[in-house]
Amino acid sequence: MSANSQALVHVLKAELRRAGITYGQLARELGLAESSVKRIFAKGDMTLARIDQVLAVLRLDFADLARQIALAAPSRQQLSLEQEQAVVADPKLLLTALSVLSHWTPEQIAATYALSRPQVAACLQALDRLGVVELRGQVGNRLGSRLGYRLKLDKTFRWRPGGPVMQYFRDKAMADFFAGDFAGPAELLMLVHGQVSAAAAERFDDRLQRLAQDFAQQHLADQGLPQHERRPFTLLVAQRSWMFAGLRRQLRATEPPG
Secondary structure, three states: OOHHHHHHHHHHHHHHHHHOOOHHHHHHHHOOOHHHHHHHHHHOOOOHHHHHHHHHHHOOOHHHHHHHHHHHOOOEOOOOHHHHHHHHHOHHHHHHHHHHHOOOOHHHHHHHOOOOHHHHHHHHHHHHHOOOEEEEOOEOOOEOOOOEEEEOEOOOOOOOOOOHHHHHHHHHOHHHHHOOOOOOOOOOOOOOOOOOOHHHHHHHHHHHHHHHHHHHHHHHHHHHOOHHHOOOOOOOOOOOOOOOHHHHOOOOOOOOOO
């Protein structure tokens, strides 16, 4: 059974359970033996006509089915190399991608940045084709009041380590970020070096990831506050098995066993 067929069967089974309809009841509605219905769902072998019959029993249409399949699709934890290259190649598309990762509405993007409404709509369409978002509502050269999107990225999403987006930020943003003195209100820069076990390092990695998720959740929670009560902050979370080159050069040479 293909992945698409599996998704179709999964959604139809869920809708049957939600409606309280058993295979036996569905079989009677379709004029089939219950064993035939079970075999159809087991193999995922359904013609469009058969799907239409099942939807009629469920009182759903194809649009409802497509929507449920999209919602059931697993979220991406990472983009492909080609997808990231496409995002970085267009500054407007990269800006829009970062905005949707922050769950901004199309109207917020157009009101905040020097992007016209048609440009935001075009960027959202491009992100839809790349699998970053699923557009909902009317899409055209203007941002209609009904235009929205569903982010198709998992909450654990990360840009590819060493990939096009991370390389872009190393080249274009890292120096700008560290140019500040981190002395302002609620600003902090700490560098802590030590030697710990691999198991302890894994635990710290998990805690740092939870911290980043907490920050992202707080961003969403504070979207309801007036604009003057919110300030842009950037949380940079990093951990690496590494020693500064200036220290490495001063390490005592290891004597060969004699």
